[in-house]
Amino acid sequence: MQVGWGKRIQQAVMTGVSYMIPFVAAGGLLIALGFAVGGYDVAFVSNDVALNYSLWNLPDAQTYMSGGVEMTTSASGLALYIGALLASLGGWGMGFLVAALSGYIAFGLAGRPGIAPGFIGGALSVAIGAGFIGGLVTGILAGLVALWLTSLKPPRWLAGLMPVVIIPLLTTMLVGLLMLLLLGRPLAAAMTGLQDWLTGMTGASAVLLGIILGLMMCFDLGGPVNKAAYLFATAGLSQGTEASWMIMATVMAAGMVPPLAMALSTTVRRNLYTPAEQENGTTAWLLGAAFISEGAIPFAAADPLRVIPSMMAGGAVTGALCMALGVGSKAPHGGLFVFFAIDPFWGFVVSIIAGTLVAALLVTVLKQIGANKKKAVAAAA
Template sequence: MTGLSYMVPFVAAGGLLLALGFLFGGADMANGWQALVTDYSPANLPGHDVMVDGELISFSRSGWMLYLGAVLFATGQMAMGFVVPALSGYIGYGLAGRPGIAPGFVGGAISVMVGAGFIGGLVTGLLAGVIAYWIQTWKVPRWLGSLMPVVIIPLLTSLIVGVLMYLLLGCPLGAIMEGLTSWLESMSGSSAVLLGIIIGLMMCFDLGGPVNKAAYLFGTAGLSAGTQGAYEIMAAVMISGMVPPIALSLATFLRSNLFTPAERENGKSAWLLGLSFVSEGAIPFAAADPFRVIPAMMAGGATAGAISMALGVQSQAPHGGVFVIFAYHPWWGMLIALAAGVVVSTAAVIALKQVAASPKAAVHS
């Protein structure tokens, strides 16, 4: 969780910059963004035809729009390049404190280099944290003690993690990551819908807890690869995560007598949190009545995830909810999936609360 919480800002900034890059420069800009950034400038703007690696490529846009889109996309790519190292580094930090950060970042960078991706980042972060913590338990002379956290521990831990990755773990983890990517790309029809249902259930199970964050990590992990399957998973993650706060806000408006005054007050702002993809907006409702609220939210999340995958909705942004509607394709598919999920969750939570009205709600209604 520590690694994920520190990783999310890199994902959010990088993903939104990538989406803005596509918005300004067009989808085909990704085919030559390096050349557009390095070979051109504000005083030398690109035209429609640009030489990329010795080949003349035509772009749909030109001038400032194409150049600015490439700059935004390049900045997003740099931010996304830190995602796996940040995940690994702060997993190490969560386990061993400051001495685990550097080895974790080193291991994460090696994971990217050998193609192990976020799976390698998870493994190297755990390795760095455990090894650094173990070395901290060594009994050393007092004169050496001051050097341990800043020199000895990072040095030895980075050495061990690097050797393990290059000699033993890199190839197997890379093969696992490649297999996962191939599996995502091969999904279609019923298998894609099933994955959408699973994602929706996970996103709405604990509303920001470990299960929710695991699903979010699964969605964001593939964004840097830029594949269609990864974009579809990211869309399912974000759409299903928006459902609970919106549905509960709508339910408090439609049947306010089923909710306590505090829940009604929370409902006034929960819809905005939901539209912003902040699932935690539903936590006060779930904490007060988990056995009825959580199943209802999971039903809507599964519906939204399934419809999103069935319609092939893609999201190039990892956060932002409906406020990054330009990053969805097709955008209308996102609205349909979200609306369906909200309707199912709203109807379900009202029905479940009517079966046995909450005593607190009854007293305060």
């Protein structure tokens, strides 16, 4: 069956997100470790310390400017140096985020000829301020242009050069010129507007965004909607703002709810589940604690009409509480295991517990109602 263009582009975006996640995980967790060792203010001096000091020339406490005020780092010596090394490595890794997203979207559409134009387009998006929105656009454009060029029938003497030289050259030139001449500034303005809106979030607007993100994270448990929310959160981490950290914490906390809720439900009412589901429930405790939403997929696949709405309700509660309590996460993954990068951690835990209880209660009640109906039908028969 021929796959439509909408589906192909969606699959390519999912490919880009999947290949981007290792960059996010490695870079984000290295930054979080750098904060744990060198203090959260190490980010202001990390590159300077990493490049200008050594194990034989350890730095004293460093000064930096924040909000027009001169500040001094909380750490010094070996702690500051190691923290700066880790934070710098993480920052350089996160610098590939948009380029990897764009490059692998193009790869998902056009294969190998799309990789270079996609990566270059993503790097250009960062340079002109278009961010991950620009990366999505350049990835799709590069993939479509490269795919069209691969469909051409060149002379035999030129065919060998097409995928290696001609297609990457022409695609990069076309996408790059489109971004620089036409699309770059509007996309950069859109990205700036989005960042300003997020930075200005307070009160009800922040809670509403938390509810929306919570619903998205629990809708398809690792599918396109879940990945879109996760991409939104991780792409914002590179901005290093309070709002971006709050969004990351909200997404991570809400994504932990489904496996934890199913684990709790299978523990409390084991008779409502098959032996295989009971075993999956035991595993789901660890998966949920580590922010692996896919731990709830077996339950959702077996009973989507009861499980998915229940998980979405729990995710919405967790998302709203995370925003209301001002919880922020400087780590993009890891769940409870990156506690050192979450502040306030108690707010993170309270939000997860509340959402887990709501989701577990709802799914248990719905399954009990279903079981009662089956018993009534069997008795009547």
